[in-house]
Amino acid sequence: MSLCAECFHQGEHAGHDYNMFRSQAGGACDCGDSNVMREAGFCKRHRIKSNSNVPCVPKDLLMMSELVLPQFIFSLIQHLREGYNEPALDLPSEKDLHKILQVLEPHVSFLEDLTKMGGAMRSVLTQVLTSQQFYKDLSSGVGENACAKKSHEKYLIALKGSGLAFPEDKIACGMQEQGAGTSTLAVQGLAGATATSGQGDSSDEEDQDGSQGVGKRKRVKLSSTTKDQSIMDVLKHKCFLEELLFWTIKYEFPQKMVTFLLNMLPDQDYKIAFTKTFVQHYAFIMKTLKKSHESDTMSNRIVHISVQLFSNEELARQVTEECQLLDIMVTVLLYMMESCLIKSELQDEENSLHVVVNCGEALLKNNTYWPLVSDFINILSHQSVAKKFLEDHGLLVTWMNFVSFFQGMNLNKRELNEHVEFESQTYYAAFAAELEACAQPMWGLLSHCKVRETQEYTRNVVRYCLEALQDWFDAINFVDEPAPNQVTFHLPLHRYFAMFLSKAVKCQELDLDTILPDQEMLMKLMIHPLQIQASLSEIHSNMWVRNGLQIKGQAMTYVQSHFCNSMIDPDIYLLQVCASRLDPDYFISSVFERFKVVDLLTMASQHQNTVLDSEHERSMLEGALTFLVLLLSLRLHLGMTDDEILRAEMVAQLCMNDRTHKNPNPKSGIIPGSLSFESVLSAVADFKAPVFEPGGSMQQGMYTPKAEVWDKEFDPVMVILRTVYRRDVQSAMDRYTAFLKQSGKFPGNPWPPYKKRTPLHPSYKGLIKLLHCKTLHIVLFTLLYKILMDHQNLSEHVLCMVLYLIELGLENSPEQESDEEESAGGQERCHDSWFPGSNLVSNMRHFINYVRVRVPETAPEVKREPPASTSSDGLASSQSSRRKSLQRENSGTAQVFSLVAERRKKFQEIINRNTSEANQVVRPKTSMKWSAPGATPQLTTAILEVKESILSLLIKLHHKLSGKQNSYYPPWLDDVDVLIHPEIPRYSHGDGMTAVERILLKAAVQSRLNKRIIEEICRKVTPPVPPKKISSAEKKTLDKEERRQKARERQQKLLAEFASRQKSFMETAMDVESPDADIAMEVATSEQHVSEAIYDCVICGQSGPSTEDRPTGLVVLLQASSVLGQCRNSTEPKRLPTTEEEQIYPWDTCAALHDVRLTTLQRYFKDSSCLQAVSIGWEGGVYVQTCGHTLHIDCHKSYMESLRNDQVLQGFSVDKGEFTCPLCRQFANSVLPCYPGNNVERSLWQSHSNKCMQDLVQEVEDLQEQLGTFPSETNLSKEMESVMKDIKSTTQKKYTDYSKTPGSPDNDFLFMYSVARTNLELELVHRGGNLCSGGASTAGKRSCLNQLFHVLAMHMRLYSIDSAYNPWRKLTQPIQDKNSELSEELPEVPVLYRDVSSLLLIQILTMPQPLHKEHFACIIKVLFTLLYTQALAALSVKCSAEDRMAWKESGALKKNTSSGEKSWEVLLGHVISELSKGKMYEEGETEELTVVLVNPDSVECYLQQFCLPFLRITSLLQHHLFGGDLPSCQEDEEFTVLASCLGLLPSFQSAHQFTSASCLDWPVPAFDMISQWCSELASFGDRHPDQVKALLIQEPKWDLPRLLQLPENYNTIFQYYHRKTCTVCTKVPKDPAVCLVCGTFVCLKGLCCKQQSYCECVLHSQNCGAGTGIFLLINASVIIIIRGHRFCLWGSVYLDAHGEEDRDLRRGKPLYICKERYKVLEQQWVSHTFDHINKRWGPHYNGL
Secondary structure, eight states, X not given: OOXXXXXXXXXXXXXXXXXXXXXXXXOOOOTTOTTTSOGGGSOHHHHSOOGGGOOOOOHHHHHHHHHHXXXXXXXXXXXXXXXXXXXXXXXXXXXXXXXXXXXXXXXXXXXXXXXXXXXXXXXXXXXXXXXXXXHHHHHSOOSSOHHHHHHHHHHHHHHHHTTXXXXXXXXXHHHHHHHTOOOTTOXXXXXXXXXXXXXXXXXXXXXXXXXXXXXXXXXXXXXXXXXXXOOOEEOOOOSHHHHHHHHHHHTTOOHHHHHHHHHTTTSHHHHHHHHHXXXXXXXXXXXXXXXXXXXXXXXXXXXXXXXXXXXXXXXHHHHHHHHOHHHHHHHHHHHHHHTTEEEOOSSOTTTXXXXXXXXXXXXXXXXXXXXXXXXXXXXHTSHHHHHHHHHOHHHHHHHHHHHHTTXXXXXXXXXXXXXXXXXXXXXXXXXXXXXXXXXXXXHHHHTTOOSGGGHHXXXXXXXXXXXXXXXXXXXXXXXXXXXXXXXXXXXXXXXXXHHHHHHHHHTSOOOHHHHOOOHHHHHHHHHHHHHHHHHHHHHHTTTTXXXXXXXXXXXXXXXXXXXXXXXXXXXXXXXXXXXXXXXXXXXXXXXHHHTTOGXXXXXXXXXXXXXXXXXXXXXXXXXXXXXXXXXXXXXXXXXXXXXXXXXXXXXXXXXXXXXXXXXXXXXXXXXXXXXXXXXXXXXXXXXXOOOBOTTOOBOOOEEEEOHHIIIIIOOHHHHHHHOSSHXXXXXXXXXXXXXXXXXXXXXXXXXXXXXXXXXXXXXXXXXXXXXGOHHXXXXXXXXXXXXXXXXXXXXXXXXXXXHHXXXXXXXXXXXXXXXXXXXXXXXXXXXXXXXXXXXHHHHTTOOEEEEEEEEETTSGGGGSOOOOSSOOOTTHHHHHHHHHHHXXXXXXXXXXXXXXXXXHXXXXXXXXXXXXXXXXXXXXXXXXXXXXXXXXXXXXXXXXXXXXXXXXXXXXXXXXXXXXXXXXXXXXXXXXXXXXSOXXXXXXXXXXXXXXXXXXXXXXXXXXXXXXXXXXXXXXOOOOOOOOSOOHHHHHHSOHHHHHHHHHHHHHHHHHHHHHHHHHHHHHHHHHHSTTSOHHHHHHOSSOOOOBOOXXXXXXXXXXXXXXXXXXXXXXEEEEEOTGGGXXXXXXXXXXXXXXXXXXXXXXXXXXXXXXXXXXHHHHSOHHHHTTTSOOOTTTEEEEEEEEEEEEHHHHHHHHHHHHHOOSOXXXXXXXXXXXXXXXXOEEOEEEEOOOOBSHHHHHHHOXXXXXXXXXXXXXXXXXXXXXXXXXXXXXXXXXXXXXXXXXXXXXXXXXXXXXXXXXXXXXXXXXXXXXXXXXXXXXXXXTSSSTTOBSOTTTTOOOHHHHHHHHHHHHTTSOOOGXXXXXXXXXXXXXXXXXXXXXXXXXXXXXXXXHHHHHHXXXXXXXXXXXXXXXXXXXXXXXXXXXXXXXXXXXXXXXXHHHHHHHHHHHHXXXXXXXXXXXXXXXXXXXXXXXXXXXXXXXXXXXXXXXXXXXXXXXXXXXXXXXXXXXXXXXXXXXXXXXXXXXXXXXXXXXXXXXXXXXXSSOOOGGGOOGGGGOOOSSOHHHXXXXXXXXXXXXXXXXXXXXXXXXXXXXXXXXXXXXXXXXXXXXXXXXXXXXXXXXXXXXXXXXXXXXXXXXXXXXXXXXXXXXXXXXXXXXXXXXXXXEXXXXXXXXXXXXXXXXXXXXXXXXXXXXXXXXXXXXXXXXXXXXXXXXXXXXXXXXXXXXXXXXXXXXXXXXXXXX
């Protein structure tokens, strides 16, 4: 069903489970069509039955269109005819076609617009398109018009060239073909007018169809002589619609045409006519599809059409009845596959008559068949159509023919000598073909066979399936043995047979025996599925290793979740059915023979295996036993209900690993979202919300099994069946072990638990016979004995499976035999030398004394003397029979009856139908060595004394496992209740000993004799177990799991050791590399010795100081950043616009405001002075960060050289200087030289200076006057220069050039101190915008500001500031001569307009380094006085005129008090009186400011807030230059704490009397200084009264940078943006994206918006984020990060209700914002850590 977005949102779908697939190809909305959807789902508009009151359209309104449209459509068709030239070699020259389509685009667009005009216009179009009269008149080519004639000729040529023709040309040859149809596979196509197919009513049908113009259609003829069949089609076009579709196909479904044809579908008459036309052209579509180069695109467009037509059941039924849709589809599919058949090499390579599809052909490799199969599956989903298919015997035969093409395809032959040269990857095509072309139609058919009334359908399918199988066996000459070393995983006929059998028993109550074939057929049927199971084991045993990796791929795909229930499940079920109906001894011996382990099953300690290398024996034996366990335990098709199956599947998946919602069990046939799915999921699993790992990698919402599931429902058998990788079984066991330890149920290493099985369905009771047949008991007895005797090649897994089989036998024992009968009749019935009967319960206690074995001459058994034949043993009869056979053999007359030989004999008997008991030879199974007759001569016979029963072996095993003598004590001797309630929890989880105890208890419960015998065995003193010295045999049995466990423990230990070493190394490295970290220790040492910082080089490993000659550097990443510029002065974050009304304007961002300020200053003041009055770097500033590791700069150069020579594909560009830190692999692109300083700052930090303020001010001035001499040419200075170049080249030129005169040194000066400002401001942002948390830098010891300052200072010292312009003078000395300013030159920026933080950095960086603490303090004090005055000036502007008067007067009163200079009231009064002299307060009195500052507290608060940003920056600077931790504090005391930390507060006063003014320390009388500063403003105010207020520095209140807020529901974004036009190119982008920083809408990869080879996203990332862009891709819901020349997919911040992503919106689930993820994204953006956290980067080549 398809709905348009409008109808969907108008309907009521709340709480429904739906998938929204966004079609790009247009189509018809099904809302209002009750054939497709229930009326309850209609939208509000369609719910109103509108048919009744639709007014008729006036006739004359449509008259014009009725006249014009036929001509218009005909001209379109003529264009199409003219444009098409039948190309040579059937390859259309695509360029020509493309040109024609471009010419015709306006025509088709016009028609498309007409379809949107509503129902009236559509009905006119329908009439024109389907009218036969119009077509005849215009198109027939009869008449005078030469042009029309020519056009008609071109049309006929095109028809012929397509292998099609008019029916008239075809009648004659049709008759001949009919006569000559000799093919075995000849399939009669549609009964057309010329057909003589024996369908009596075909001519009547033809007459009915004729009136509708869909009658004479095609005859499909298949000749078996050639491979490449052309489909001989009769196409008669009777109306425009038919020819239009013909050309649409010919031109390979142009998108516009498809959209037009689909947009017409709401018209009901058109819908029917178009569907019939589509069916009529179906074979032609297939032909064109096969030839097409763009088959993918074409497939999608075909399905876009067909899904709209065939999803409507009523329509599908009508077309099936009237146009033989099913016949057409099946025939077309058959012909399509015909073209790529090859001879099958399975079984009999020379004489095989079977043909299979060749998986290497493009048809299969590219899934070209997909659209046709998809249509077939679609129509089979309608019950009425499927019933027609299942009733039609001819169709079923044809379909089975089709399926048999896939039977045995992609045959694998085992390479025995050398590795295969070329690994073919065609296997996936084979699996996909079987799943899509065979299995999915099968599931479709099965879905209609659910009730008893459908029994007949199942009988039909089974009958024709068996016939096809019989033909297949004949065609490959199969008798009874499969060809060795061959395997095919594709047996669709077997699987059809199996699944219909299963359905028959489960749902239709059919008697299984009525539809099963005879025994001989069953024997044949079981061979190939069994061969697959053995081959799986061989592949996992590395026996197929020479076939390459692809064979492993096949084994995995066969059991993989999407394939398993169409592949391995039917195979195992078929084997279960065969096993339940065949002789159990025959079946068991077949299994061991197929798995090639017959020779291993001897009691001798040595043996020779003729078919298997000894290194593969263990895993093949494990495979055989595991297969038997699976075969006997699985109940998927043998009695489990659907809900039980779903639960078991889910538990198995969850036990292996936690799963996402879409993936607890992704099997076809069980869809997440069904009612039972949700309820079962909530019953077995708990939801774990998405979490974030420390590395920043995203987790999805996961389901994890509940505790009771582990306790009661964990089923290792199901897990083994469903695992693709062996490691998944281990993973499930590890999780199970962890659960048992955690819940205290079992501390050690548990064995897989035994799980009770669902009861068998009565039809399959025969399966139990396998557990109670002597052959299996002999195998179990032998294996127990071998394990006890430590024979080689046995593992814990073998023992585990043996015990599992014994336990299964005890659980499913036949009830009828009672103990008494057995004991009485035991001796008489003992005609066999091994066990008396077939019941496991009684056989367990049967003692076997001697066994004759065939062993190599070298074996230790040979040396023993055979015991006397007159054995006094109680089992004399069996002993004597054994002796007889021994003598027979010695005399050379007896044949060794091996299991293999016996299996063959059974087979012959069944074939000859000779079942009389008389002819059955008694089977003396004296030899457990089932070798083939005529075995290798060096074998000899030995008699082995055993004297054990299965019970005694189990008890001895218990002793062996526990390592103690007599460790087993029957539990019922202490507590009789055990026998009454044997289900004790303590036996449900545990290791091998627990399993043995559980089995012995079950044996005792089932039989009193067993109980007595167990007690007797335990009473006897056990013979000593072979001593526990580690012999070579023991070493071998030190089983795989234990070895793995030990290896794991060793690995853990090593890892832990490595981690602790690394940690201690990191700590020492960190301590050393920032020399200003540990002050406390320095303070403690009284002698102030000067220590040099020591650095470790992470490349050469040497430690030492950084020197001028061999400098050390910090590994740093330089990146341009505009994060600071995104701060806004509102606390409400901006939202992403989702309507036209919402827009985002960037005028209130920090970057915009700073930009405006600088421009205004430059208009009125001297340029060089302006460039020192502000900082830049809010946009495109350079941020420097380090991982904290250091290296010698020469080592780094050689490291870079080696990276350059390394051809491995790296995620970074070495040519751009990028590399990863050699130690921690963090991304970096430069090295920052460490200044070879001694820690002199530390000692200066201590010395409290007693110099007075005036002296210090003078010293600072003198120091600044010293010219920075350029340091001598040392390696260090060169490196400092080069890193400065790197810093400059990190950002774009537009972010460094602000001067009016390009290339002015003022630019460099401004840029350098702004780099320092950017880094300080960003650190402040990372700390949350304030310093309340205190402590060291948040990046731990990873700060590189100290080194960065040295580099910047060295370069800044090269620029001397002319002493006349030095701002320091203006701050500290009253200037005498005020008239010296020349009037024509622009004035300097007044001091009160200058940014104090910028002045601070200029002062610090122009001083000689290292800086003395006292000078630093002096600079701060002076600058604080300026800052405070700025605060007062800003405050004075905010007051009303009355307030100003009041403050002025109160200030004047207190002016002469002693503390006048430290009282804000006095100072404010003074500022107001000084500024009043200019025109400051005259302007704009009308705009009354909201702040009314009457209350002194609010004034104080305002002043503190104004000064805080400066104090924060200064404190951070002090922290980095001089060390010392930042004190932590409450938010309200931040000002006082920072002021005292900076030394502004003389002595810390108590908070209640504290005022900010007490921090002032004026170098010269305050009032003089203030008057001087204010006078500058006054003189400026005289000239530009409008600007004097605007340029005053206002209270800076920036919020932290934030990304845009996103809406809750993703659909809101999608609906607005996916149809939005781009502002640049005004088109709707193919891949729309939106910037999450500023909300700009861009075209991803759009060539339309490309500028100078840069695509729009890359360009925007440079303009908006200085190289960093964060974009949300609208059509994919994913976020993409662009960083410089690289990009990466970050992931999605929108998840569905189960916490899962939906990349590319493939699943179509509703998505909701995940706030945690969005926070992580924002955090990575602000902290500049995209490069470090995201690992998968690639170059974008400016193409995004």
